[in-house]
């Protein structure tokens with residue numbers, strides 16, 4: 039086996055043949071049906087004006103519904119690019135060269151708020167990263183603290199002390215899950231059975247006590263520093279290499295990765311650009327310290343669940359066939375706190391099964407901010423500038439000559455022995471004015487143009503000819519904290535929609551700049567993601583226009599006796615069943631499918647709408663971009679509701695009002711429409727519209743339940759009702775006057 043590397047491949051790629059065939063067949067059938075639909079809609083305009091008069095359908099609703107169908111079909115066509123060539127990959131880490139030949143890795147973890155992101159959990163992530171199965175002299179862990187909190191800094195020191203005990207334990211017993219919290223709380227971690235090994239049982243117990251002590255220390259720091267208030271928005275930079283000596287000789291000899299605390303300078307006068315700004319500061323600071331050619335990015339809520347990820351990523355980065363153009367290896371985001379029925383689709387199933395596998399078969403998945411190993415040069419290096427042109431280099435990268443030297447990959451500082459003068463340099467690099475009139479945030483590092491910094495940065499890399507791969511081994515490599523309440527899901531969903539849509543309305547729009555710089559299919563994938571929030575427009579139309587027309591007896595769809603009825607029926611059934619198939623293929627259930635349809639509808643009504651609005655307002659300068667971190671504190675009551683599949687409606691009225699108004703309109707139109715259909719015996723022409731309203735009502739049943747039936751804390755507060763009543767009435771009256779015209 040030793041000799042085999044070099045001859046045997048480090049990774050393999052398989053095309054998912056059956057899925058590919060099903061997908062393409064479905065594309066053919068569905069698009070044919072869409073063709074018929076367009077024919078039906080268009081022929082309306084060429085009808086003899088006299089007959090049109092008799093069909094009593096006014097032009098406006100017909101145009102609105104047709105426009106919605108066009109938008110939906112357009113996004114559907116873009117989405118087919120994900121389904122064109124799905125692939126999967128296998129890796130063979132045992133074929134990697136010996137440890138001495140492995141390249142160094144930096145790990146970047148970022149945290150922003152010690153209240154919303156509990157220090158103990160952040161430290162668990164830090165520990166799991168320090169304990170990656172990789173030579174420790176080649177591993178450097180950096181934590182960026184945007185909250186600049188003493189609790190976090192002291193927490194790091196405690197984590198360092200605990201790592202001295204924890205790492206040898208993990209190495210000795212080859213523990214897979216090296217996040218202590220997860221290891222001690224899980225019933226099953228996939229690790230060697232302790233029943234077989236009495237040493238392990240004993241040591242595990244001891245280790246658990248040590249962990250409890252570590253936990254208590256962190257709690258104590260928290261209490262002790264309650265009175266120290268640092269402003270997260272106004273503070274100098276703090277950079278510290280964590281190193282604590284003990285009196286224990288033996289422990290002092292345990293080899294640990296370099297651990298660095300970085301809190302960049304922040305001043306109200308300078309925009310800090312949220313996470314992207316924090317990551318760029320880390321890129322610079324780490325460049326003059328360890329300057330590793332590869333970097334693993336982690337959010338503070340995402341721990342390493344398998345210590346093997348670094349080696350698995352290297353199976354791609356060290357593969358001579360793809361390595362020169364490979365920018366990053368993306369692992370899926372998986373979550374430790376997702377319930378079986380997953381009512382908020384917190385696991386983002388579609389993205390991490392269907393979409394990323396599909397992009398992997400093209401030029402590689404988009405970047406998702408956490409859980410990826412990237413080549414440093416792909417983020418920092420601009421090959422068009424000559425190494426000797428210092429003024430131009432400084433215009434690009436800023437004034438630090440040390441940083442510019444680091445662009446030469448062989449540059450490395452001996453930090454363990456002091457790294458003379460380096461700490462001063464890092465303060466310059468982490469200062470808030472360092473980036474002023476440089477290319478940071480534009481051509482260098484993470485992009486500042488969108489709050490979905492990861493997505494845009496990945497897109498730019500693909501535009502510049504880089505590729506990426508998606509590595510999805512059966513054991514989750516990283517586990518994060520998913521949002522498990524409506525409020526956080528909405529805040530996150532709004533941020534993503536606005537971030538994505540922002541990109542769609544800039545000059546770097548995937549539809550324009552994409553096809554010129556990457557393959558057509560790859561740019562279609564990006565375009566689908568950026569324009570996906572636009573779904574809210576057709577959705578709002580479909581959930582109001584046909585219903586209001588129903589109320590007024592205006593038919594918008596073919597009669598049941600018309601052959602075109604079958605076309606519409608087919609399109610509806612075909613898209614629902616394709617979604618069901620995709621859910622089932624990725625291990626989901628019928629229940630998951632319904633829940634996904636449901637939450638998708640809720641998100642469309644509220645957060646995609648606001649996302650698009652925010653993006654437009656940001657664009658014209660009427661609003662300032664914001665990145666609210668999600669809440670990672672476990673709330674018992676909320677977790678209980680989530681586990682019981684009950685929506686937690688304790689969210690802002692701005693989200694609730696549109697959702698509830700829509701449902702009120704639908705119900706009232708459905709009842710009146712039904713009455714009308716019965717009295718006039720007009721089923722034939724109104725059947726489609728009746729079914730559509732029924733579908734919206736059934737799917738949104740939890741909202742009705744939350745409004746009228748539930749009595750627990752998570753119900754929809756009755757105070758919303760008057761407001762929604764007003765909104766619903768206004769919509770109905772305007773529509774009435776419009777339709778009568």
Ligand SMILES: O=c1ccn([C@@H]2O[C@H](COP(=O)(O)OP(=O)(O)O[C@H]3O[C@H](CO)[C@@H](O)[C@H](O)[C@H]3O)[C@@H](O)[C@H]2O)c(=O)[nH]1
Pocket residue numbers: 148149150151155182184311312313316336337338339406407408489490491492530533534537665666667668669
């Ligand atoms: O000003 C800020 C704001 C956030 N963060 C960090 O950014 C990370 C992600 O924030 P989180 O609140 O967990 O947001 P999510 O919506 O869960 O993040 C998803 O979406 C982001 C883009 O919107 C990506 O960057 C993330 O990787 C992806 O997991 C966390 O570690 C935060 O500490 C900062 O460092 N500085």
Ligand SMILES: [Mn+2]
Pocket residue numbers: 337339518519668
């Ligand atoms: Mn998160």
